[in-house]
Amino acid sequence: MRNLVFLLQKEFRQIFRNPTILRMILIMPIMQLIVIPLAADYEIKHISISVVDQDHSTYSSKLVNKMTASGYFQLVEYTQSYAQATKTVGDGKTDLILTIPAHFERDLIKFNKAQLHLAADAVNGVRAGLGTAYAAQMIGDFNREIREEWMLLPKFNEMPQIEITSANWYNPHFDYHLFMVPGILAILVTMVGAFLTALNIVAEKEVGTIEQINVTPLKKHEFILGKLIPFWVLGMVSITLGMIVTFVIFRFLPVGSFFTIYAFSAVYMFGVLGIGLLISTFADTQQQATLFAFFCMMVFILLGGLYTPIESMPEWAQWLTRINPPAYFIKIIRAVYIKGSAFSDLIPEFLVMIAFAVGFNALAVFNYRKRSA
Amino acid sequence: MSTVRVENIKKTYEKGQVLALDDVSFEVKSGELFGLIGPDGAGKTSLFRILTTLLVPDAGRAEVAGLDVVKDLWKIRQIVGYMPGKFSLYQDLSIEENLNFFATVFNTTVAKNYHLIEEIYVQIEPFKHRLAGKLSGGMKQKLALCCALIHEPKVLFLDEPTTGVDPVSRKEFWDMLDRLKARGITIVVSTPYMDEASRCDRIALIQKGKILELDTLEQIIARHAQNLYAVDADNRYNLMNDLRKNTEIVSAFAFGEEQHVTLPPHFQDEYLSAFLKEKGHTGIKVRKIAPTIEDTFIKLMLENQ
Numbered sequence: 001m002r003n004l005v006f007l008l009q010k011e012f013r014q015i016f017r018n019p020t021i022l023r024m025i026l027i028m029p030i031m032q033l034i035v036i037p038l039a040a041d042y043e044i045k046h047i048s049i050s051v052v053d054q055d056h057s058t059y060s061s062k063l064v065n066k067m068t069a070s071g072y073f074q075l076v077e078y079t080q081s082y083a084q085a086t087k088t089v090g091d092g093k094t095d096l097i098l099t100i101p102a103h104f105e106r107d108l109i110k111f112n113k114a115q116l117h118l119a120a121d122a123v124n125g126v127r128a129g130l131g132t133a134y135a136a137q138m139i140g141d142f143n144r145e146i147r148e149e150w151m152l153l154p155k156f157n158e159m160p161q162i163e164i165t166s167a168n169w170y171n172p173h174f175d176y177h178l179f180m181v182p183g184i185l186a187i188l189v190t191m192v193g194a195f196l197t198a199l200n201i202v203a204e205k206e207v208g209t210i211e212q213i214n215v216t217p218l219k220k221h222e223f224i225l226g227k228l229i230p231f232w233v234l235g236m237v238s239i240t241l242g243m244i245v246t247f248v249i250f251r252f253l254p255v256g257s258f259f260t261i262y263a264f265s266a267v268y269m270f271g272v273l274g275i276g277l278l279i280s281t282f283a284d285t286q287q288q289a290t291l292f293a294f295f296c297m298m299v300f301i302l303l304g305g306l307y308t309p310i311e312s313m314p315e316w317a318q319w320l321t322r323i324n325p326p327a328y329f330i331k332i333i334r335a336v337y338i339k340g341s342a343f344s345d346l347i348p349e350f351l352v353m354i355a356f357a358v359g360f361n362a363l364a365v366f367n368y369r370k371r372s373a
Numbered sequence: 374m375s376t377v378r379v380e381n382i383k384k385t386y387e388k389g390q391v392l393a394l395d396d397v398s399f400e401v402k403s404g405e406l407f408g409l410i411g412p413d414g415a416g417k418t419s420l421f422r423i424l425t426t427l428l429v430p431d432a433g434r435a436e437v438a439g440l441d442v443v444k445d446l447w448k449i450r451q452i453v454g455y456m457p458g459k460f461s462l463y464q465d466l467s468i469e470e471n472l473n474f475f476a477t478v479f480n481t482t483v484a485k486n487y488h489l490i491e492e493i494y495v496q497i498e499p500f501k502h503r504l505a506g507k508l509s510g511g512m513k514q515k516l517a518l519c520c521a522l523i524h525e526p527k528v529l530f531l532d533e534p535t536t537g538v539d540p541v542s543r544k545e546f547w548d549m550l551d552r553l554k555a556r557g558i559t560i561v562v563s564t565p566y567m568d569e570a571s572r573c574d575r576i577a578l579i580q581k582g583k584i585l586e587l588d589t590l591e592q593i594i595a596r597h598a599q600n601l602y603a604v605d606a607d608n609r610y611n612l613m614n615d616l617r618k619n620t621e622i623v624s625a626f627a628f629g630e631e632q633h634v635t636l637p638p639h640f641q642d643e644y645l646s647a648f649l650k651e652k653g654h655t656g657i658k659v660r661k662i663a664p665t666i667e668d669t670f671i672k673l674m675l676e677n678q
Contacts, residue, residue: 006477014465208461212520215425215455216478217447 003218007226015230021196025234029188029242034249037180047131048094050077050085057105063142067098072134089121096120096131108146170255170338177250182337183306185242186330190300193235193269195293197276201227202289205280224365228273235269236262255340261333263343267353268329274360275325281367300326325356376528376559377401377424381433384419384582393419395582396433401561401575406554408573409563410670416582417563418458421532424561425455438527451479454526456517458533464506468497468516471505472523479524489556490519493549511542518549529553531562535569547572567667578670585673590666597669599623600638600661602645603631607656615652626671633668 015021049067053060068075076094079085085097099117108114118135120128171178204210213223239261246252254261275296283289301307303317304326310318321327332349335341343350377400384394394416401407409417422428424437426446435442440449462471472494476483487494493515500508505516514534521529531550535543547569550560562573570576570590577587586593606612609630616625616632621644623635634645645659664672 002480003478006474010463010466010470010474013470014463017465207464208457208459209463210461211427211457211459212455212461212475213478214427215450215453216475217450217480218478 003222004225007218007222008229011226011230015234021234024196025192025238026241028191029185029238030245032184032188033181033242033245036184037177037250045072046074047072047096047127047134048076049073049096049098049131049135050079050088050094051075052079052082052085052097052099054080054102055100055104059105059108059146060100063100063139064098066142067135067138070134070138086119089119092121094121095124095127096135098135170340178252178338179334180306181246181250181252182333183304183330185239185246186326186333187301187304187306188242189235189239189265189269190272190326190329191297192238193231193272194276194279194296195289196234197227197231197273198279198283198289198293199286200231201277201280202283202286206285220365224277228270228277231273231276232266232269235272236265239265252337254337256336256342260336260341260343260346264329264332264336264346264350264353267350267357268325268332271325271353271356271360274357274362274364277364278360278367281364300324303327304330306330325353325360328352328356375400376403376405376438377407377561378436379420379424379433380435382420382423382430382435383432384416384423384428384430392582394423394430397579397582397584398433399577399584399587401559404554404557404559406550406560406562406572406574408570408576409561409579410565410567410570410576410666411563411579412565414581415579417579418532419582420579421455421457421530421561421563425453425530426450451524452527454521454524454529456521456529456531456534458536460505460513460517462505462513462517462520465504467502467504468508469501471516472519475520476523481524483523486523486525489522489525489553492552493522494519511538514538514542514546518546522553527559529558529560531560533563533565535564535566543569567665567670570666576666578673580674580677583677585670585677594664594666594669597664597672599664599668599672600636600640601664601668602634602636602642603628603658603660603662604634604645604649605631605656605658606649606654608654611652612649612654615649615654619648624671624675626668628667633662635668635672 051064053064064075064078067073073096077085077088082097082099085094085099088094089097097117097119099119101115101117104114104116116139118132120132122128204213243254243258243261279289279292279296283292303310303313303321303324305321306326310321310327313321328349332341332346332353335346379400380398382394382397383392385392397416397420409420411417419428423430423435423442426442426449429443437449438452440452442449463474466474472483472490476486483490497508497512497515497519500512505513508516518531518534521531535546538546543566550562550572554560564570573590575587575589576593578585578593586596588596604612604616604625609632613625613627613632616622616634621637621640623637625632625634627633636644642659642661646657649657649659
């Protein structure tokens with residue numbers, strides 16, 4: 001116990017003497033929370049569209065007007081030649097081609113039926129998918145409008161229609177930032193916890209100081225606790241800073257309680273520190289540790305549900321997310337921030353957090369052989 | 374009474390591919406200043422790491438102050454001081470902070486054992502607030518020695534403490550070791566410098582994981598008496614080549630400006646003079662010399678190849 005106090009003293013002294021670590025802890029949350037939610041936006045706007053109009057009728061120009069007026073589409077080309085439009089796609093200047101065939105209006109009136117053709121540049125799958133979906137929806141609307149127009153001719157009775165209205169629970173204004181920010185908070189704590197710890201321990205190996213420590217009567221657990229506790233504190237500081245930044249910039253406060261957030265963060269931090277510890281047991285140089293950390297971070301973020309919803313992943317990937325600690329933590333922070341979940345609602349997740357904390361640390365200690373370090 | 378006892382220690386690396394220590398046995402007496410002398414890669418550091426409980430030997434056993442290095446490692450860590458070959462104190466802590474840290478880790482204080490380090494510490498005390506990483510080589514060495522001494526160890530292990538240190542500091546360092554020895558601390562020190570062998574009570578010449586010879590310096594040299602001559606001539610390059618081509622000559626090595634030539638026992642220096650004159654050398658100088666530890670080490674090395 002007495003030894004631990006001295007180790008902590010030493011550790012904090014070194015951390016406060018290292019401007020890079022302090023800058024990372026202060027600047028990283030601010031930068032990430034300001035830049036990423038503003039830049040990374042799900043909503044796809046400004047889809048470039050080429051219109052191949054071979055009809056030049058009232059209806060065709062009505063349709064084109066409707067689409068460009070929506071704000072989602074940007075007309076980059078209005079031509080008669082499909083070949084010309086495909087060339088524009090090839091040049092990467094347009095995402096979508098809408099072809100209106102000749103006799104579109106005539107067919108529509110005469111046969112009550114006409115065809116349109118949509119082609120999308122699927123290099124960016126998301127853009128192509130959403131673009132065709134938006135376009136299809138608009139064409140559907142257009143279709144309905146025409147029919148309503150015709151119905152006005154008092155031939156039949158009112159046409160039966162189903163209208164759908166939706167309410168967005170918990171995020172009524174569909175604010176994308178409200179979704180992103182808590183997720184980034186979670187990633188932030190993960191980075192501070194796992195990677196600063198790993199780098200710090202590996203640095204002792206690399207510089208050789210661990211050699212001098214190993215010939216002292218310091219015990220394994222004292223050394224490890226001496227490393228974990230300072231970074232646990234830094235992690236908690238980092239999430240506090242993150243929440244302050246979130247409030248200052250986005251005016252978000254958690255709907256749930258701060259207690260729930262801190263309780264989960266406290267346990268989660270130990271799990272994350274365990275990951276850092278584990279990395280440090282098999283990396284001999286800071287370079288190795290950094291590369292490994294990068295790899296982990298990619299997996300954590302991409303399989304963590306930060307950008308892409310876990311529910312839409314293939315089943316095997318969903319299984320992977322179950323052993324991905326940030327996936328849980330992102331979910332928890334979002335639940336508390338947006339939905340206002342209370343601690344009692346998240347008991348199963350809390351148990352998982354404890355399991356991660358115990359599991360990773362046990363694995364790390366098992367792997368860490370002080371004598372041959 | 375012996376303080377360090379090594380019996381048939383064997384250590385390999387890379388799953389047995391690299392042999393670092395091959396059946397090494399020796400003893401270090403209490404209060405002795407014992408030198409391990411050998412080139413880089415001889416196995417000196419491996420031996421130190423085993424004796425300081427950082428490494429487990431593949432075979433054999435070793436004791437420090439009567440304690441087994443594998444079983445009683447925690448007790449050994451209390452009583453040994455170790456100074457690794459590479460400076461391994463915290464570079465981002467100051468002299469004073471490093472010293473205090475290592476004192477507290479050993480459950481003691483700097484004040485309690487100040488008498489042990491005083492002589493060395495006063496030399497670096499003016500810079501005590503300077504970070505260890507910003508110290509010169511010699512000062513780092515002194516600080517490392519202070520930190521290794523601060524818990525009043527019974528045995529001190531110093532792995533190449535003078536490598537990369539200037540000649541004056543080297544001499545000072547050995548003077549310090551003499552004074553520590555006078556306090557009754559057993560010291561095991563390794564060095565690649567043959568000239569430092571004379572400062573040790575006894576030395577072990579080690580090469581490729583084997584101890585070639587172990588005794589006092591004088592005894593080792595006496596045991597390996599050689600018919601040795603220092604030779605010089607105007608054209609040194611040709612001199613070297615001619616000497617090496619002569620099959621009668623046991624060995625010829627460049628030693629500074631001269632060639633040290635070992636002749637078979639019954640040969641006289643006239644043989645060398647006549648041989649060189651015949652080869653057309655001018656300015657020939659031949660004198661009989663007493664072998665140094667370096668000559669002896671080379672002889673032993675050749676014999677063991």
